[in-house]
Amino acid sequence: MPRAKKTNKRKSKARKPATKKSGARASRERQGPIVVYFWPTPNGLKITVMLEECGLPYIVKPVNIGKGAQFESQFLEISPNNRIPAIVDPNGPGGSAISVFESGAILQYLGRKTGKFYPADERKRVRVDEWLHWQMGGLGPMAGQAHHFRLYAPEKIPYAINRYTIECRRLYGIMNQRLAKREFLCDALSIADFACLGWARRWERQGQDISEFPHLKRWLDTLQARPATARGLAVTAEEYGKVDISTDKDAWKLLFTQGART
Ligand SMILES: N[C@@H](CCC(=O)N[C@@H](CS)C(=O)NCC(=O)O)C(=O)O
Secondary structure, three states, X not given: OOOOXXXXXXXXXXXXXXXXXXXXXXXXXXXXXXXXXXXXXHHHHHHHHHHHHHOOOEEEEEOOOOOOHHHOHHHHHHOOOOOOOEEEEOOOHHHOOEEEEOHHHHHHHHHHHHOOOOOOOHHHHHXXXXXXXXXXXXXXXXXXXXXXXXXXOOOOOHHHHHHHHHHHHXXXXXXXXXXXXXXXXXXXXXXXXXXHHHHHOOHHHHOOOHHHOHHHHHXXXXXXXXXXXXXXXXXXXXXXXXXXXXXXXXXXXXXXXXXXXX
């Protein structure tokens, strides 16, 4: 397990300019790196992968969701749904800070900010949006429920396990077909790939047999072999691993019996 990563020092160092800075650049650097409110889950890791791939300096603020840190008022101010990930970019539009929650919205924001992995051409962008939303509304929620009923539910309910396992299998089939004729989900590597990667690399936890999906496996191998993606996936938090949601009753209660805040 890689050690907790607090700052992306390597990047910050590499980006230090040797010459006199322009006013805008100097002020950008004074404002500091992007802050990522993070836990090393499929949704959190999409964002560290994107930041690494874009070469953007960032700081990780761990939000220990097994201990209830997602309910702290400071976090709720930027992420009202009490879910990670969220970011604060001190250098947002117009040069002032902006916060963003929901991983899809964060990926789109970073894509627009950097011009990377999110094409400006509208036809190409529509394709990326389709597959990004396919993940947000399909693969993510279904794989999340598969994890829940297979690993965390106190009773093993065959109906629920089968329902989410077979739905994941169907979704994996869709990705596999899509990837049979192209290297990545869309025209070029994009935020749609980063979004799906977080979930698809956990196929075992969703009860899938990756050998059924050779194109998907090739895509997973290609992405995970990219040094920046591998760095993004290796980001963790010191306390991660100390709480096992399937056995820790307090963490389980915190995560799976949430009431409504009214
Ligand atoms: N649709 C959200 C889902 C985020 C989400 O479910 N995050 C989980 C970790 S993967 C979380 O923060 N759970 C805390 C909780 O349930 O209180 C996104 O994509 O950002």
